[in-house]
Amino acid sequence: MKLKATIREEIHSDDKRVIVEFQGDENKRHFELHCTFNPYQQGLRKWDTWEFKIRLESEIFIDPKTEDKSYFTNLFCDQAAEVNSPYIK
Secondary structure, eight states: OEEEEEEOSOOOTTOOEEEEEETTOTTOOOEEEEESSOHHHHTOOTTOEEEEEEEEEEEEEEOTTTOOEEEEEEEEEEEEEEEEOTTOO
16 A cells, blocks of 8 residues: 655664654554665655555464463555655755
């Protein structure tokens, strides 16, 4: 799926993830987006808006004592395209 998001934290050269806020989220929550590419080399910067091609991957953890299951969903990005940047005039 493709979603637009604004980058909310600085990105460093060794990062493999970005923290984003998706457009249209009324609660303005921040999400961790794992990248299969280097976001720093791609040119992603704080406050930029990008369109991300996202896939979801689920992890299931089972508590060995209680056998209760916990489900976690990770967001992965394989491609990104810049939509808007406050740095470019």
